[in-house]
Amino acid sequence: MGEPHRIGIVGLGVISRVYRDTLAAHPGVRVTAVADLDAARAVAVAAELPGARAVGVGELLAAPDVDTVLNLTVPAAHADIALGAIAHGKDVYGEKPLAATFPAAQGVMEAATAAGTTVGCAPDTVLGTGLQTARWAIDTGGIGRPQFATAVMITPGHERWHPHPDFYYTAGGGPLLDMGPYYITALVHLLGPVTAVIGAAGRLRDERVIGSGPRAGRTIPVEVDTHVSGVLEHAGGALTTLTTSFDGLATAATPIEVHGETGSLAVPDPNRFDGPVRIFTDGAREWRTLPAAAGYADGERGVGLLDFATTGPGEEPRAGGHLALHVSEVMSALLTSAAEGRRIRLTTTTRRPAPVPLTAADRWRGRPGTS
Structure with missing residues (x-):
């Protein structure tokens, strides 16, 4: 199976608990670093995750033992954290929205394209x-x-x-x-x-x-x-x-x-x-x-990140940045249309993500002995 995919978490608020529980139980990923504006909170969370350390945000974004940055900050900070991760050559997966505004979301995706990194974004409930x-x-x-x-x-x-x-x-x-x-x-x-x-x-x-x-x-x-x-x-x-x-x-x-x-x-x-x-x-x-015919059974937040971490080179993740960018433009265009009273054609598009085969909970959680 190779080495675990190494994840650094920025932002340790309420939603991070569900992500941490999902990630901590999976053998294919490992949380190596955590960061939060509240340094004491970061220290407390690191103590709960074997092998993880509490660091500053800048140190985490540059850390050589972080493959993907999990961005769980407030929406206003989503773009800045994503751009910082991309600037250090890292993939980034964030909570919704991709950025607080459509232009900011465009900036994230343009930077990722230029750097050759991959962007993922919630929601993963749709999986x-x-x-x-x-x-x-x-x-x-x-x-x-x-x-x-x-x-x-x-x-x-x-x-x-x-x-x-x-x-x-x-x-x-x-x-x-x-x-x-x-x-x-x-x-x-x-x-x-x-x-x-x-x-x-x-x-x-x-x-x-x-x-x-x-x-x-x-x-x-x-x-x-x-x-x-x-x-x-x-x-x-x-x-x-x-x-x-x-x-x-x-x-x-x-x-x-x-x-x-x-x-x-x-x-x-x-x-x-x-x-x-x-x-x-x-x-x-x-x-x-x-009856259930497709999807991750008994899904929890974080399954989209697990899916993201196993996406092959050159493939678009199911919870991918291009989809999140398109959703951002749809919302922005609806608000602009409401304000200006006109029909608006979109400038972005996206592929329908690949469907998810029916996958038992034990299997997507990576538990030994499952098929």
């Missing part, structure tokens, strides 16, 4: 059995040629539960940039890249009230639109109607539905790895649930 089984159903003709889709994400706003929700309502926030990567990435897996968009947006109120934590009852300003809708035109001809909102109390809508010439498909929440995939075909009397 689980939920989305991949839905894709399998489409690819095997289960609903005929896809005609259109709907994608719906509606919540009353994160201030109800988040003690410090301010960033959701300032530049770079809002429902589209927060949750859009999950839905749009899923739609590209299902229906292919987007060629043009039309967007519309608005906001329910100009202030929000924090509902929990030490600042409960305080108001915060809303500086971005909190309801964004749009139509995505896919290269294959299908149309998607997308709704992302912080302005609704609840919804009974299926997260994603795909409707074809001979059937309809109900797709589970793309923020999860699994969930029921239901199909209704011409002549049927009711929906039926499909």
